[in-house]
Amino acid sequence: MPDSPEQMKPPPGHFYLAGRLFPRKKWWRDKNMRTLYFFILVLIFTNTANGFDNSMMNGLQAITYWQDYFGHPHGSTLGLFNCVMSAGALSGLIPMPFILDRLGRKPCLVIGAFFMLLGIALQSAAVNFAMFIAARWILGFGDILVICTAPLLIAEIAPVQDRAILVTIAGANYQSGAFIAAWTTYGTLQIKSNWAWRAPSLIQGIFTILMIVVVPWIPESPRFYIAKDQPEKALKILAHYHANGDEHDEVVQLEYTEITTALAMEKNAQKSFSFIDFLRTPGNRKRLVMIVSIGLFSQWSGNGLVSYYLTTIMNNIGITDSQTQLVINGGLTTFALVTNILFSFFVDRWGRRPINLISTIGMLISFVIWTALSAIDAQQNNENPAIGKAVVFMIFFYYLWYNLKSGLIASYTTEILPYHMRAKGYTVMEWALYGALFFNQYVNATALDNIGWKYYIFYCCFLAFELIVVYFFYVETRYVPLEEIVKYFDGDDVAAVTNDEFEHDAKRAVIHVDDSKAA
Template sequence: MRSLYFYIVVLIVTNTANGFDNSMMNGLQTLSYWQDYFNHPRGPTLGLFNCVMSAGALTGLVILPFMLDHFGRKICLVFGSLFMLLGVALQSGSINFSMFVGARYILGFGDIIVICTAPLLITEIAPAQDRAILVTIAGATYHSGAFIAAWTTYGTLKIKNEWSWRAPSLIQGVFTLLMLAVVWWIPESPRYYVSKDLPEKGLQVLAYYHAEGDELDEVVQLEFTEITTAIAMEKNAEHSSSILDFLRTRGNRKRLLIIVSFGLFSQWSGNGLVSYYLNLIMDSIGITDANEQLLINGALTSFSLVTNLFFSFFVDRWGRRPIMLISSAGMLVAFVVWTALSAQYDAHASSSLGSGVLGMIFIYYLFYNLKSGLIASYTTEILPYTMRAKGYTIMEFAMYIALFFNQYVNPIALENIHWRYYIFYCCFLAVEVIVIWAVYVETRYVPLEEITRLFDGDDVAAATNVEMEKVQESGKGLTTAVHIERAA
């Protein structure tokens, strides 16, 4: 069990690299040496610097479901990590605009493969009692990377040459190297083994990491039976395992609506303004000193890290749906006040109004951080195994479409219509509250293989019970056969 939790911690850290990159790009825009080296990019050019990573991620998402289902989780982690290291090397050594942009495309391609695979594997190997908290923390570690990058760029501000921006780029590769060093010992998903008709390997993984190797342990037997039952039912269904499955039943259509909307909500809630263009917002309220901007960036990422980790431990106590409703409603109120204060600052240029905008940004992020860790845990929970990789990819695809739009359009909109652009996010947040209230399902305390009941109703639950009896017998037979073989 201690080994398993160590491996899960390594998987959790994978999202740190993603958070590091986003915050690093925020910080680099404040560094004069980066601005001078790339000729002070503005508008569409600045948007391209950021959005090209999302373009790479969208490319990676095209092949990801096939790789996850056919080669397993571990191969995907290795494959993505190698591309990330290549991107980091090229970005750190960039000598012109084209090389920097190309490096970020490669980095985005590898990054999306790693950050999609890690939460799936955590979901499928973690003990049931800690699954939700661990996957939520995995989502929250985005802010640990942002925290490290923010203070790294603040420190490199004192370097009076190109290494003020090359050094942070190079440090980004540390987290990926850690993954590559440990991934060979991380267990493969037992659900993957069962799906590939290797149930004995799946049982061995569950027994070794959840019960000190005791394959007859009641918890292990229950987990193994639920996994084999669910996967057997999905394989015996009257359709193939494809993305079209999301359109075939009412329950799956509801899953599709939730995962697509959650992906959009994660980036179109206004957070993209601060994540990549905090310096532009600070400029608009009279805070133009580079040192002060980097300090604010560091303080905001520190605040986000602490609040995210704190809230991660309450996902089971408070429930998923209440957290998401309170979070979205709180963001809406904070953003409306933020917009009103920005409009007043534009008219009167009062320093107190600028301070008010800064305060509302922190309040906004308090509510945003309440649910941001749920993106990974809630999405993986509501999807059955054969749809989990494809469904998580669809969610990430929706997220990166929104992110690509934000990264490219935000600097153009901020430059041309200033605070009026915030009105779009106020309206979208209102829609977000309505959709969560009307559609989202509570999954607190429901075992991973039984959440299907909440979407597909009692008919599927009844079918599960019938199939369960058959699989229980086959499971007992397999366990007995394994023990006889080992004794011989």
């Protein structure tokens, strides 16, 4: 078996599993795989609702009826409008790993969807500030359960050949919601009533309803079933969706082998996993640094300024017309959607570490230029429209580099965590992400009000710090099956999931399950 991801690059039309080369299946010609990919598409669209909400809050700030209804919020009040959803998300992260590990991935999706629909209903019908704030807290609580669970389930049911791309698209699909919301708020700007802001809130619920309708038919994670001592169900799911029901298919046998062996080794190593175990071994400490930095860097790279306060930034550079602001918001989300989806198909070809390095360097250069242009514009009191246009261009240029890596948030996190750590590790990453987001949403509005462009200097410095962390800590995982990535953190002895002895034992277990079922 090749020793590094670079050596594991398969020839065109093939993929590696357990050190062996297999031809890629044409999923569109396989009925069961087409069904599975439809289910995965539904799970991918769970992130659409999240992106819709964030972009919608940006758009609402440019709608006069929303501003008038809530008394033209600014500074800390505007920050509270935005950050309360993150507060709800941080609360939802507390029960999430226990729901995932004890009840499974699908129940977590349903529970989260219920809270999301409740929050959307209250937000759409809000009659005062308190009701709107309460609705957004509930919405955040449910949203985090859904957007954390969906990529885990995708990673655990997707065929090996397409897993990385599908999970990356799931992360990148945040931009589809932002795209829809940006142009929805642009369209509802023409409504001459409070429905100009209530209508977008209602539309947000469409994606959650779609998921609830389909989720009963989506398969549960085979890894969850094996962890709960129900291997027959796991084998049946793998065989049905990956090999048209053939439990003796070679790829299915090897997938089952790797999962059962890896989980057995994890159980032998320790009875259960707690958050404190992230500090016990060098491999786990490295994982901790990586997952915390992935979450933190996803929101503290300067993108939070544009995600929620584009209207304020536009006002600061002299672009104050509501329609122009919404067009820029729509154009930015369109650009982000196209580039995110496009980059998702190159995660294996370019590699995780190079993508993170190039993205961070590009963002740093862009942000420094953006900051310098903003300083010049402030000195000239917005008298030169060309500088304002240059700032807008640099925002787009910055997002080109940010979008290069944004889809990797979900896929990279799930890859570097073995099953017994995955739910809790993903929770840690989301704690870092939403902790940074909460800070951004609350502090950014106040900082922009008080010090304007000078606040950008903080993000220039932080991006330089990001580059150092990525360079020294991030590892490459492309082409490596999910159960085998552990060796890059814990060594070959711990990760010997393809060892002949283990493979032999696991295959015997598969045959035993199959024979007992037939008997």
